Each structure stands twice: as structure tokens, then as C-alpha cells.
Amino acid sequence: MVISIRDIANNHLERTHLLTKKDLYNIEASFNLNNEAVHHSNDATSVGAWVEKLKSDDKLSLVYYKPQGQIDTNHIELKEDYFLLLIMNDYQKSMLSKFGNDVICIDETHGMNWYHFDLTTIMVLDDLREGFPCCFMISNRVDEMVLRILFSEVRDKTGIIQPNVFMSYMAESFYNAWVVEMEPPKHRLYCT
Numbered sequence: 001m002v003i004s005i006r007d008i009a010n011n012h013l014e015r016t017h018l019l020t021k022k023d024l025y026n027i028e029a030s031f032n033l034n035n036e037a038v039h040h041s042n043d044a045t046s047v048g049a050w051v052e053k054l055k056s057d058d059k060l061s062l063v064y065y066k067p068q069g070q071i072d073t074n075h076i077e078l079k080e081d082y083f084l085l086l087i088m089n090d091y092q093k094s095m096l097s098k099f100g101n102d103v104i105c106i107d108e109t110h111g112m113n114w115y116h117f118d119l120t121t122i123m124v125l126d127d128l129r130e131g132f133p134c135c136f137m138i139s140n141r142v143d144e145m146v147l148r149i150l151f152s153e154v155r156d157k158t159g160i161i162q163p164n165v166f167m168s169y170m171a172e173s174f175y176n177a178w179v180v181e182m183e184p185p186k187h188r189l190y191c192t
Contacts, residue, residue: 061089064153086153088135093157096134099124100161106168118142147177155181
């Protein structure tokens with residue numbers, strides 16, 4: 001038997017009769033209902049579960065993952081509290097290989113979430129001369145060391161890329177890391 005929460009019997013008003021959409025969204029969020037992206041109420045556990053799912057995916061979307069609270073013996077320069085997640089699917093990899101020798105643009109967006117993680121994106125210009133994102137890095141810091149790891153992990157998937165034009169922020173860390181891990185570009189442009 002289904003009873004409507006809006007049915008008020010004998011003029012007896014209760015809190016359930018005053019439910020709002022916000023209440024329903026809060027209930028949904030509290031119990032992770034109808035949300036396939038959230039694997040656990042703890043964000044770190046949820047991301048870890050999602051990464052494990054990516055590892056089993058044949059499309060090879062996961063390039064590299066270093067959770068906070070762990071040491072990576074392959075990159076001992078990363079401190080325990082560093083967080084890095086690099087994502088690039090097969091199509092993005094093919095676009096980077098195909099168009100990466102023309103224009104590479106590195107973009108950074110600060111404070112993407114509650115934890116103030118940054119999103120770093122490697123983009124190319126496609127055949128329509130439109131920006132196409134080829135790789136994403138979510139991290140809790142962006143410095144030359146972290147960027148070198150990003151570019152070296154990408155290099156391991158695509159091979160060395162030498163763009164005609166390299167465009168990034170004026171911070172030297174982007175360019176310096178690229179030159180160490182890839183090849184120097186013919187031209188360099190700055191974004192402000």
C-alpha cells in the first residue's frame with residue numbers, strides 16, 4: 001500500500017508532510033542513492049574504488065594514480081600527502097599523437113573541488129583548429145616536479161612529442177618540465 005506524504009489525515013501535520021526537493025536530494029546524497037559515480041561516502045575511498053574500476057577497463061583511461069597517504073616507489077619524489085590522478089582515454093591518446101606536433105596548450109584551473117585540487121589539461125588543436133583536451137591531471141599541487149611526472153607518464157603512452165607551438169601560463173615550470181620530458185617546441189606562447 002502506497003501512502004502519499006501529502007495526505008494529511010485528521011488534520012495531523014507531521015514533518016514528512018512538509019518534505020521539499022532539497023530534503024529528497026539530501027536523503028539521496030546521504031545514502032548514495034541512484035549515483036553510480038559515488039562508490040563510498042568517504043571521498044578518498046570512493047575515488048580509490050573508481051580508479052580500480054578504471055584499471056579493469058579496456059579503454060586504458062587511467063594513466064597514473066597516487067592517492068594521498070601513500071608513497072609511490074616509482075616516484076619517490078612525491079611526498080605522502082600528494083595526490084595525482086592522470087586520465088587519458090585511447091581516443092585522447094590518438095588525438096595527442098596525431099596533432100601534438102602542431103600546437104600543445106597546457107591549461108590549469110585552480111580549486112576545482114572542496115579540497116582545492118587543481119585540474120591541469122593538455123590540449124591540442126584538432127583538424128578544425130579547435131581545442132581538444134587530450135589528458136587531465138587532478139592534483140593537490142602543480143609544480144615542475146609534478147608536471148614532469150605528468151609529461152613523462154604521457155610520453156610513456158604516446159612517445160616523444162615536439163610541438164611547433166607550446167602555449168602555457170607564464171610560470172616557467174610548465175615549459176621547463178615539458179622540455180625535460182619531451183622535446184623543445186619551435187615557438188613558445190604565454191597565456192596570462
